[in-house]
Amino acid sequence: MRKLSRKGNQASSVQAKKGLLGKLIIDPKEDAFNYDEEDSVLIQQLNGTYMLNGSTNDLNIDAAPGSTVRVRMINATNDTDTISVNGAAYRIIAMDGHDLNEPGLLDNYEFLINTINGKSFHEIPPMIVEEGDRVKITILNAGGGNHPFHMHGHVFRVLSRNGQPLTGSPVYLDTLLTQKDETYEIYVLADNPGLWMMHCHDLMHASMGMSMMFNYEGIATPYRVGTKSGNLPDL
Incomplete structure (x- = not known):
């Protein structure tokens, strides 16, 4: 499913x-x-x-x-x-x-899951990959609050939480809840060439700049974002 x-x-x-x-x-x-x-x-x-x-x-x-x-x-x-x-x-x-x-x-068990690297969306350099790359991304929630990390175009495997490798069933997600002081390592296989967003899936956080791009080498777009172009995604 x-x-x-x-x-x-x-x-x-x-x-x-x-x-x-x-x-x-x-x-x-x-x-x-x-x-x-x-x-x-x-x-x-x-x-x-x-x-x-x-x-x-x-x-x-x-x-x-x-x-x-x-x-x-x-x-x-x-x-x-x-x-x-x-x-x-x-x-x-x-x-x-x-x-x-x-x-x-x-x-009876309860379960759950505005900047990135100190910058907001248009100032954050994209993560550049090539098709076939195996990418490990470290996600640290240093600012507090609930921030669901979401990635377009791919699913990723969660490798570890707070330095401890996950055991049992492999966990594959496209959205991962992070909470204050949590650190996750995830594995992404770059197998879907394109220009893809990565962002907080609290959409208000995303609209305030908590977004960045996962871009494949050699792929471009004629579209531009920003006030000059008038293209303001999620703002």
């Missing part, structure tokens, strides 16, 4: 809050996990009001006793939301549309 959320690209910090988003679920040919029922929950804010699947009402998911339910949670807000399951044990079986390997059982 691959989760996609559709948002306006030019001013997503404004447009997403006005409802320009949605969910698209692509079922795999073969499921890696067995379950009896499934549902999906899109968490969003519309003009400052929290909604679940487009409604301000409580959301109920009906299930028979003893059945197994797969719930896909999509957080399309700019906030970090804490999700918990009470009254039943559960497993986190996928993250960002990538299945986990042999996920363990959890019980």
